[in-house]
Amino acid sequence: xxxxxxxxxxxxxxxxxxxxxxxxxxxxxxxxxxxxxxxxxxxxxxxxxxxxxxxxxxxxxxxxxxxxxxxxxxxxxxxxxxxxxxxxxxxxxxxxxxxxxxxxxxxxxxxxxxxxxxxxxxxxxxxxxxxxxxxxxxxxxxxxxxxxxxxxxxxxxxxxxxxxxxxxxxxxxxxxxxxxxxxxxxxxxxxxxxxxxxxxxxxxxxxxxxxxxxxxxxxxxxxxxxxxxxxxxxxxxxxxxxxxxxxxxxxxxxxxxxxxxxxxxxxxxxxxxxxxxxxxxxxxxxxxxxxxxxxxxxxxxxxxxxxxxxxxxxxxxxxxxxxxxxxxxxxxxxxxxxxxxxxxxxxxxxxxxxxxxxxxxxxxxxxxxxxxxxxxxxxxxxxxxxxxxxxxxxxxxxxxxxxxxxxxxxxxxxxxxx
Amino acid sequence: xxxxxxxxxxxxxxxxxxxxxxxxxxxxxxxxxxxxxxxxxxxxxxxxxxxxxxxxxxxxxxxxxxxxxxxxxxxxxxxxxxxxxxxxxxxxxxxxxxxxxxxxxxxxxxxxxxxxxxxxxxxxxxxxxxxxxxxxxxxxxxxxxxxxxxxxxxxxxxxxxxxxxxxxxxxxxxxxxxxxxxxxxxxxxxxxxxxxxxxxxxxxxxxxxxxxxxxxxxxxxxxxxxxxxxxxxxxxxxxxxxxxxxxxxxxxxxxxxxxxxxxxxxxxxxxxxxxxxxxxxxxxxxxxxxxxxxxxxxxxxxxxxxxxxxxxxxxxxxxxxxxxxxxxxxxxxxxxxxxxxxxxxxxxxxxxxxxxxxxxxxxxxxxxxxxxxxxxxxxxxxxxxxxxxxxxxxxxxxxxxxxxxxxxxxxxxxxxxx
Numbered sequence: 001x002x003x004x005x006x007x008x009x010x011x012x013x014x015x016x017x018x019x020x021x022x023x024x025x026x027x028x029x030x031x032x033x034x035x036x037x038x039x040x041x042x043x044x045x046x047x048x049x050x051x052x053x054x055x056x057x058x059x060x061x062x063x064x065x066x067x068x069x070x071x072x073x074x075x076x077x078x079x080x081x082x083x084x085x086x087x088x089x090x091x092x093x094x095x096x097x098x099x100x101x102x103x104x105x106x107x108x109x110x111x112x113x114x115x116x117x118x119x120x121x122x123x124x125x126x127x128x129x130x131x132x133x134x135x136x137x138x139x140x141x142x143x144x145x146x147x148x149x150x151x152x153x154x155x156x157x158x159x160x161x162x163x164x165x166x167x168x169x170x171x172x173x174x175x176x177x178x179x180x181x182x183x184x185x186x187x188x189x190x191x192x193x194x195x196x197x198x199x200x201x202x203x204x205x206x207x208x209x210x211x212x213x214x215x216x217x218x219x220x221x222x223x224x225x226x227x228x229x230x231x232x233x234x235x236x237x238x239x240x241x242x243x244x245x246x247x248x249x250x251x252x253x254x255x256x257x258x259x260x261x262x263x264x265x266x267x268x269x270x271x272x273x274x275x276x277x278x279x280x281x282x283x284x285x286x287x288x289x290x291x292x293x294x295x296x297x298x299x300x301x302x303x304x305x306x307x308x309x310x311x312x313x314x315x316x317x318x319x320x321x322x323x324x325x326x327x328x329x330x331x332x333x334x335x336x337x338x339x340x341x342x343x344x345x346x347x348x349x350x351x352x353x354x355x356x357x358x359x360x361x362x363x364x365x366x367x368x369x370x371x372x373x374x375x376x377x378x379x380x381x382x383x384x385x386x387x388x389x390x391x392x393x394x395x396x397x398x399x400x401x402x403x404x405x406x407x408x409x410x411x412x413x414x415x416x417x418x
Numbered sequence: 419x420x421x422x423x424x425x426x427x428x429x430x431x432x433x434x435x436x437x438x439x440x441x442x443x444x445x446x447x448x449x450x451x452x453x454x455x456x457x458x459x460x461x462x463x464x465x466x467x468x469x470x471x472x473x474x475x476x477x478x479x480x481x482x483x484x485x486x487x488x489x490x491x492x493x494x495x496x497x498x499x500x501x502x503x504x505x506x507x508x509x510x511x512x513x514x515x516x517x518x519x520x521x522x523x524x525x526x527x528x529x530x531x532x533x534x535x536x537x538x539x540x541x542x543x544x545x546x547x548x549x550x551x552x553x554x555x556x557x558x559x560x561x562x563x564x565x566x567x568x569x570x571x572x573x574x575x576x577x578x579x580x581x582x583x584x585x586x587x588x589x590x591x592x593x594x595x596x597x598x599x600x601x602x603x604x605x606x607x608x609x610x611x612x613x614x615x616x617x618x619x620x621x622x623x624x625x626x627x628x629x630x631x632x633x634x635x636x637x638x639x640x641x642x643x644x645x646x647x648x649x650x651x652x653x654x655x656x657x658x659x660x661x662x663x664x665x666x667x668x669x670x671x672x673x674x675x676x677x678x679x680x681x682x683x684x685x686x687x688x689x690x691x692x693x694x695x696x697x698x699x700x701x702x703x704x705x706x707x708x709x710x711x712x713x714x715x716x717x718x719x720x721x722x723x724x725x726x727x728x729x730x731x732x733x734x735x736x737x738x739x740x741x742x743x744x745x746x747x748x749x750x751x752x753x754x755x756x757x758x759x760x761x762x763x764x765x766x767x768x769x770x771x772x773x774x775x776x777x778x779x780x781x782x783x784x785x786x787x788x789x790x791x792x793x794x795x796x797x798x799x800x801x802x803x804x805x806x807x808x809x810x811x812x813x814x815x816x817x818x819x820x821x822x823x824x825x826x827x828x829x830x831x832x833x834x835x836x
Contacts, residue, residue, distance in 0.1 A: 200809050246833075253834070253836075369833045380528065392618070396825065409784070410785070412784065414657065417671050
């Protein structure tokens with residue numbers, strides 16, 4: 001197979017389809033989403049058959065149990081995909097929203113119209129339900145999509161792709177508005193990320209290695225989410241009860257998520273009082289603590305943290321703990337080691353809360369709240385295609401609006417510039 | 419000189435300075451801008467001396483008169499730089515603006531805070547006044563800047579840099595908040611665009627060749643402005659008087675600007691009536707017309723356009739003219755050949771105006787107005803660092819807001835996720 005020629009064809013088709021999707025009405029795009037939901041519901045047995053092929057091959061290829069779990073399309077997961085499509089259909093349409101329409105001294109009227117980005121390339125790993133999630137958000141926001149899932153999920157993804165095509169076709173949209181790459185040749189990724197003439201933005205979803213590789217080689221803008229090294233800083237003016245509650249929640253509510261706290265910072269002034277209470281709570285949840293020297297001096301029986309621990313995204317019941325010299329020490333540590341994902345201060349002090357919000361340069365900054373809230377659903381975006389740790393275009397949870405841009409619209413009445 | 423080590427040093431200093439600028443008050447940043455204005459005013463003779471060195475070397479190196487003109491720092495241009503600084507100081511500060519603060523069902527309050535991007539790299543060609551313009555916009559929006567001007571303007575730029583340092587220092591900001599690269603070694607550009615750890619975004623200002631080269635090699639996001647192939651489409655429902663007025667203005671008000679019309683599209687239904695009137699007007703302004711077959715058949719005595727003409731950004735008194743089959747033909751031509759800069763429809767028809775606005779995928783779309791209005795000042799942005807022909811982050815004229823991003827702020831009261 002000539003992968004370059006195949007990807008060029010997908011690109012050309014996506015570009016053409018993107019224009020049709022961009023000018024389609026809200027109702028038509030919603031109809032395509034609902035028809036896809038119905039098609040998935042009707043295709044449960046085909047989906048199960050396709051998925052069992054992938055699972056079988058996965059077991060033969062020695063995938064570990066976590067990967068096999070992510071690969072599996074259980075009946076509940078199909079239910080969730082269907083429900084997700086219905087939820088996306090129910091969200092307000094961002095496309096065409098006009099804002100800030102004002103008259104200028106010249107007499108022209110200028111405003112901004114929200115418009116789709118065009119063609120979005122999604123590159124992801126084993127979970128086949130991402131195919132539906134990502135395609136639905138891109139379609140709702142008026143974009144065409146090219147999806148490249150993991151080779152281990154190829155049969156499941158192709159079965160899902162057939163449902164998407166059916167949904168698009170029933171709504172009168174081009175089937176090429178959502179295309180799932182049918183080759184497992186890795187060269188397809190290299191092509192996808194180097195076709196700026198056909199693809200407007202790439203959203204990679206997966207491990208840090210994948211995302212770094214894509215960012216390095218891409219010739220198309222990438223909305224990327226690297227890692228989540230999130231901090232909670234307990235200030236000397238913290239309410240101890242809130243501090244304990246939030247710190248424990250931020251670490252232990254779920255271990256494997258990117259908004260989980262990985263380093264706890266405690267103000268020197270309250271470290272002797274609070275660290276033993278915190279340690280007790282974490283010990284009861286079997287969280288391993290790795291402390292700085294001062295932390296070790298107070299707690300005695302824990303492992304000393306190394307430089308690596310301050311950079312670590314454990315995604316596991318391990319927590320780095322550091323005693324810092326007040327707010328300045330906390331901000332310095334965070335701006336050095338944070339991945340700029342989500343950081344929270346626990347304090348009752350107005351001025352310190354304000355300084356933390358201003359001076360911590362992360363995509364979500366919080367006061368007296370658990371880092372676990374950093375999420376498109378919790379923020380009210382309705383859905384989320386990912387969490388951006390980039391600085392341009394979109395920071396933090398990216399919903400439908402992050403898949404659009406704004407163009408200027410100008411109304412005149414024969415106005416000319418003089 | 420070790421260019422890599424030198425650029426790394428600039429990068430580290432810029433990153434450190436960016437944190438100080440980001441947390442500085444509006445008043446302090448405005449003070450730095452006004453102090454720079456005063457410093458430039460006091461340094462007129464140094465500026466003239468430095469500039470005459472550049473001009474002399476330019477003449478020796480055989481620069482053409484257009485380049486020498488752009489290089490020259492006349493007294494009026496120094497006045498304009500000073501006035502520009504005062505205007506930027508008077509603009510509202512975008513930094514820290516909080517919007518969309520809402521309570522979520524969980525009880526947390528979520529909103530967005532506008533924040534600087536961090537460090538902005540500017541790469542530009544001969545005009546030394548860009549040094550002040552770009553530095554002032556970046557500083558006002560809370561960013562640190564590294565500026566790399568053309569080697570032909572090195573003495574002028576260094577003299578301006580001294581005034582900027584003085585202004586920053588008088589306001590108590592780090593002098594490294596604005597750094598002008600002091601080496602003319604071209605390797606400096608290569609370093610600047612590949613330091614994502616120190617530079618958050620690159621804004622190149624210059625010819626298409628420069629921008630394409632930078633975009634190709636950059637490892638940092640680029641806000642780019644490629645070319646301006648702008649269209650005016652005269653619909654069959656156009657008011658002929660407005661059509662003539664706007665078409666002539668869009669082409670002839672200035673020839674060398676990116677928002678100048680380069681191709682005129684005329685609806686077949688009115689071509690026979692309007693083309694002779696248009697041709698007469700353009701002939702009186704000595705604009706050369708290059709027409710499609712149908713245009714030539716109507717006008718008789720003009721050159722036939724080739725495929726290249728539809729792609730051309732003439733920046734000169736030349737205009738490509740095409741007769742199209744109604745709105746569909748116009749949209750098809752524009753979406754194929756436009757550089758997605760600015761396109762305008764002349765029509766009295768409500769439905770066609772709406773379709774043009776929705777279906778033309780350009781950063782500015784206009785109804786009954788001259789393309790020459792596509793400009794940060796005309797749009798009310800107060801200033802403009804460039805016009806983006808990109809789709810992500812910012813489209814069209816980029817002002818202070820385009821040099822910022824938004825982070826999420828979350829207020830809780832000990833809230834945890836359940």
